[in-house]
Amino acid sequence: MISVLRSAWLIAAKDLRVEARSRELVYTTVFFAVTAVLIFAFSFVQEDSTVPPGAASGILWVTLTFSGTIALTRTFEREREHDTLRGLLLSPVERPAVYLGKLFAVLLLLAGVEAVLVPLTGLFFQAPLGRAPGLLCLLLATGTLGFASVGTLFAAMLVRARSRDVLLPVVLFPIVVPVIIAGVRGTNALFTPETDLAVVRMWLAMLVSFDAVFLSLALWTCGPLLGE
């Protein structure tokens, strides 16, 4: 168990070091997220600058989903260069360690994107970020984990597939529908003037159980799924 976590961290730290040198993923993903927010602003914000109810949470989660997909594709495109993912799978490191290592790296990258994206939605769409910052962070953390836990597994499997760029969203989006629904609804319950924290907690509970089930399922199946 300890050795699995240590190897996972080794792989994640390698990814961070590569990213610290090129900064390609952070720059491009954050820029993509910002432009996506702009497009949403043009399509939803009214002439008199009012934001329709529910738009802020929706924009936040849709942007997260799209930029998360880009981040996943690019992260694994990097492991495809020189076939380094196969290098990882050829080593005696357990499959769950490879999966967790890549998951850590993707999560850190998405946390960086969120650090820019969330204040931006607060700024552009008057989202009351300060109302319950703890709950908002928890919603974002569990939602991102749910998205990335499934996304990392399928992106890793798709590395060897043809037309992988388009197949990742094809596979990933139907599976993460519950995450998106819970994330949007929970954040919306937090942002509406008559905030109902009980509703927020209900969606949070749903996200936590989704994370638990799909993370365990991914750890359990990543042996046979990544094996060949």
Place this chain on the structure above:
Amino acid sequence: MSAGALDFDRIDITDVTRQYGRRRALSRVTLSASAGDVIVLLGPNGAGKSTLLNILSSLLRPTSGAVRYGDTAAADAGDALRGRIGFLGHELFLYSDLTARENLTFAARLYRLPDPDGIVERGLVRANLADRADDRVGGFSRGMRQRLALERALLHQPRLVLLDEPFTGLDDRSADALVERIAELGRHGSIVFAATHDFDYAARIATRATVVNRGRCCELPMDGSPLLTRYRTALAVEAA
């Protein structure tokens, strides 16, 4: 499981077939190798050499047939088995944005080797890259990368060494060093499979030679005649 428990002196491939849809990359291959064997795999492009190496690496499952490492079947060997196998593929498994030293250190830690720093230093010296150790691999020539990738593949002193076109991009001096290195691996009891198109180098390293053609394997006699002649004869016999 300790690495020692998995040490093997022989490999037995029995009746292995690998099918990709309509194409059969390997067809009922049976082949055995024991400690000290350096087996060169000869054959035209797309003949199944890489598929055979991939199956030997335990990463690719045969469609049918079995591979045994000593007394252990590939299917139930577990993760530790991969720690006894070294693979130098056509793609080199090196990260362009990391330096030579970082690449080797990463590999040494992945293989959970004791004293990674010492092993990495010796590897850098062997690859003749000690003076470029802290440069990024992205700026290296193909030959330099090939030397580094070889050290990465041999860092953990594998029992089974799989080399796919190891002479690609090497200058004469590096190629001579590689010939010597492979001979040394054989003397230390490793089993080496090397797929190559270069008959001169193949003849210098081989203790055994096998032709892989259209998914089938056929062992060449080691009768001292030139390897290329034996290879052409084998292909001609099969065609007829």
Place this chain on the structure above:
Amino acid sequence: MTRAVPVVLLIAAAMLAASPFMIDAAPPEVTMGLVQKIFYVHLPSAMIFMVSSVMCGVASAIYLMGGRSAKADRIALAAAELAIVFGLITLVTGPLWGRKAWGVWWVWDARLTSTLVMWLLYWSFVLLRRFGGAGSETLSAGVGLFGMALVPFVYWSVNVWRTLHPMTSVVPTLPASMGIPLWWDVVAFACLFGALFALRTRVERLRTDLDSALADADE
């Protein structure tokens, strides 16, 4: 087993041909009138859709955990394709009824949304299979397995929005005059499913056999 296929297909055809008369003979429902008759097609296809999605999930799990049996893979593929067919029937007949009941073609209700999401999931299974290239069997088995684990979450998440869909608990309380044509159609659809399923797995088996034979001929 394959010899039974034409017989079962004939039974299904005969039953489906007779079913309009039986549905016609059933008493009209008070509030919905004629449109309620759609229910005799809608519910059976939805049931078959659920059966095939469970089959796909179980077969995928067996494929992944039990040493890549080609048979489990064929079953998962056939079940996924049939889930698309019967899911389509469900999704087309549902709005036809909903237009009359709710005044709109589509509502984002729990049943409708979860059915749509699951239907898309089997599309992604089949698309992956079609365009994924070598090794896509394993990938699509992953989709089938994750899809099965997904059902409760999709249902839970969309259930919190108000449910408009009639409860299935009404089925046992139906009068016999409505129940008989309903179960008649359920059996007819089940026969159709069984026959198509047997044919599809057979086609897939023949395809792999043919691939092998062609590879043999090449040598």
